[in-house]
Amino acid sequence: MTKPIQNKTSGQQRHLELSDVGIDFPTAKGPFCALKNVNLKISKGEFISLIGHSGCGKSTVLNIVAGLYQATTGGVILDNAEVNEPGPERAVVFQNHSLLPWLSVYKNVELAVKQTRNGRSRAEMKAWVEHNLALVHMTHAADKLPSELSGGMKQRVGIARALSMQPKVLLMDEPFGALDALTRAHLQDSVMEIHASLGNTVIMITHDVDEAVLLSNRIVMMTNGPAATIGEILDVDLERPRNRLAMTDNLKYNQYRHAVLTFLYEKQNKIQTVSRVKADIAQSKKKSSSAA
Amino acid sequence: MMKTNIAPVIFRKIQQNVIQERFFAGLNAMLLPIIGILIFIALWAAVAKNIDTSLGEFPGPTQVWEQSFILVNEHKAQHEKAEAFYERLEKRNAKRVAEDPDYVPTLKIFTGAPTFFDQIWTSLYTVAVGFFVASIIAVPLGILCGLSKGTYAAINPLIQLFKPVSPLAWLPLVTMVVSAVYVSDDPMFSKSFITSAVTVSLCCLWPTLINTAVGVSSIDKDLINVSKVLRLNAFKHVLKIVLPSSIPAIFTGLRLSLGIGWMVLIAAEMLAQNPGLGKFVWDEFQNGSSESLARIMVAVLTIGVIGFILDRLMLSVQRHVSWDKSVSLR
Numbered sequence: 001m002t003k004p005i006q007n008k009t010s011g012q013q014r015h016l017e018l019s020d021v022g023i024d025f026p027t028a029k030g031p032f033c034a035l036k037n038v039n040l041k042i043s044k045g046e047f048i049s050l051i052g053h054s055g056c057g058k059s060t061v062l063n064i065v066a067g068l069y070q071a072t073t074g075g076v077i078l079d080n081a082e083v084n085e086p087g088p089e090r091a092v093v094f095q096n097h098s099l100l101p102w103l104s105v106y107k108n109v110e111l112a113v114k115q116t117r118n119g120r121s122r123a124e125m126k127a128w129v130e131h132n133l134a135l136v137h138m139t140h141a142a143d144k145l146p147s148e149l150s151g152g153m154k155q156r157v158g159i160a161r162a163l164s165m166q167p168k169v170l171l172m173d174e175p176f177g178a179l180d181a182l183t184r185a186h187l188q189d190s191v192m193e194i195h196a197s198l199g200n201t202v203i204m205i206t207h208d209v210d211e212a213v214l215l216s217n218r219i220v221m222m223t224n225g226p227a228a229t230i231g232e233i234l235d236v237d238l239e240r241p242r243n244r245l246a247m248t249d250n251l252k253y254n255q256y257r258h259a260v261l262t263f264l265y266e267k268q269n270k271i272q273t274v275s276r277v278k279a280d281i282a283q284s285k286k287k288s289s290s291a292a
Numbered sequence: 293m294m295k296t297n298i299a300p301v302i303f304r305k306i307q308q309n310v311i312q313e314r315f316f317a318g319l320n321a322m323l324l325p326i327i328g329i330l331i332f333i334a335l336w337a338a339v340a341k342n343i344d345t346s347l348g349e350f351p352g353p354t355q356v357w358e359q360s361f362i363l364v365n366e367h368k369a370q371h372e373k374a375e376a377f378y379e380r381l382e383k384r385n386a387k388r389v390a391e392d393p394d395y396v397p398t399l400k401i402f403t404g405a406p407t408f409f410d411q412i413w414t415s416l417y418t419v420a421v422g423f424f425v426a427s428i429i430a431v432p433l434g435i436l437c438g439l440s441k442g443t444y445a446a447i448n449p450l451i452q453l454f455k456p457v458s459p460l461a462w463l464p465l466v467t468m469v470v471s472a473v474y475v476s477d478d479p480m481f482s483k484s485f486i487t488s489a490v491t492v493s494l495c496c497l498w499p500t501l502i503n504t505a506v507g508v509s510s511i512d513k514d515l516i517n518v519s520k521v522l523r524l525n526a527f528k529h530v531l532k533i534v535l536p537s538s539i540p541a542i543f544t545g546l547r548l549s550l551g552i553g554w555m556v557l558i559a560a561e562m563l564a565q566n567p568g569l570g571k572f573v574w575d576e577f578q579n580g581s582s583e584s585l586a587r588i589m590v591a592v593l594t595i596g597v598i599g600f601i602l603d604r605l606m607l608s609v610q611r612h613v614s615w616d617k618s619v620s621l622r
Contacts, residue, residue, distance in 0.1 A: 068517055086520040098514035102536045102615035111532065115522045145615070165522075 016042040016169055016201060020074030021064060035060050036227040038074070040220065042169075045199040049212040051260060052222030052231075053268060058205045061222075062171050065203060066092050078168060088116045091167035095174045097154040099146040099161070106142040109133060109161050116165045132164040133157075135194060152183035156190070163194065172204040176211070184208075185244065188215060196241060209264070213256045214242055221263045231268065234259055351586035356593070359586040367407040374402040406567050412594065415568030418485060419557045422492025423550055429493075430500035430549070431542060435534060437501070438508020455498040459491050459556040463563050466490050488557060488566040495556040499548035507541025508534055536615065543610040550606055554599045569595055 021038040024031035035057045042048055050058045063069040065076055067086040076083040078090065086092075091112075099108045109129045113120075120128060133139045136156040146154055155175055162170055175191075176184040188211060195202060195215075206212050212219045216236050223231040236256055238247075247253040333353050343350035351359070385397035406414070437444040470487045511534060519533045561570025573591050576584040 066521065068520060086517070087523055088521060090521070092517070092521050094514050094517070096514065098512070098518050100515065100518070100533070100536070102539075112522060115524065147616075 022073040049216040057228040088165035091162035422489040426493040434504025437505035484566040487564040491560040496549035496553035500545035503545025507538030547606040
């Protein structure tokens, strides 16, 4: 089911490639290696999930692809050009929506559309903003301020803003992490719908095993940090469109789920038990007393 | 049937209770401040009688009340005098022109002393100019400090050094510099006005500068990332992200600045002899008539009321421009 890190799409044209990506953060105690040897090749239109425990560097990988962080070693190549700064062709959907609170929903999307004008006329820009709002079913709230919207609606607008930039790659940083389960399910369906119609390449960070299996073509599982890297990559071979209800009885779906859970809770177990924490404390006390 | 009859009665009863509650809440909101003011006036009247100064008894509320009407009448009288003067001037000029068509009428300006209300106007004008100049400097400088840690590190010691300086310490220096630099045969502004306005600027620069810098440096990091992903250039970044998100902080600073400016202005006008409220107080003090103290008390209360109104004005502007409606501004 799982297989070693290997290039599945070598025959196809290169789209997005992370090669030997690593990053060190400077700290008071010297450089801290957060990420090491991350190799990943992604073909056009693929939906990739990054999953792993908190602090394993998922967000760091995404930020490097976005260009918000600079890799210390290796690099990212998108359509034969190296990524070294942020840009609208790698649009980001942030975890806490990050809409400008003083602009209406329409104006928030309009700002992105104006920045990535692509030679559109004024009327075409207006139509494009409206099209993207319609895509996430937010036309009715165009004139509302973000503070007047629920969390799920804000995230929809965040997605509309990212899509309106017509990105080559859509980067989503735990987009539904702060939402309740029902709203999350709605938004997952919307994202699947949009992915089916637009065919964007998507990289999504998630904590949610069901979400990862339901949405992805491939699930990239990361080992724990420091010096985190890709542990396993799981191909999710399920027919699209995928129906969340039908999936609950699907044998393959449950096997994929099991595989991810096994990785997270057996191979990369990070769950702190009381006894383990006590042992850690005792050990550190011993160390400090011997040092004194 | 019973049920349908009872419902409106109960409803009316509830409504009555609500109205009563609101009435008492409103009464409290009105009544308590009025009680406070009345107690203050009573204490003032009692204490004033027992203070004898070289200019007579300290003025109580009644004398101050009377003086305020005298000041209004003085203003009216002066106004009438001025009108009469211009009327006479016009008639005389018309007569001269009728006698001699080549005569060019001379323009004369009424030179009566400014009244209390003219002086209020001068003070408002002066503080507005001083505050405006300070804001024009402080906001952009604050944005620069907030955006660049280097600039902030360079400017911060200067801010800390000059912030606590009293306007009275600046004034002699400003006076000398203005006299030396502002030399013109036909001056648009009087030197006393410029000296006062510059002193106000120097003192109300700091709160705006500091608050703007703090507001700009504490912008949500995610919004900065949005700006980066959108590749906004430096100008657009400031205009679309930095400025709107720090507007609440900037206005907090501006409000503090205006309050300080108004306070500083009175002292500055006293020493610079700018014909505003400060000069009014100073002149009355030097005049030393038996009414002087009551007149000064009128000025004190006026300064307080105007300061309060200015603050409320700034607050309403702040409420209007602030996008974060969840914060209660007071």
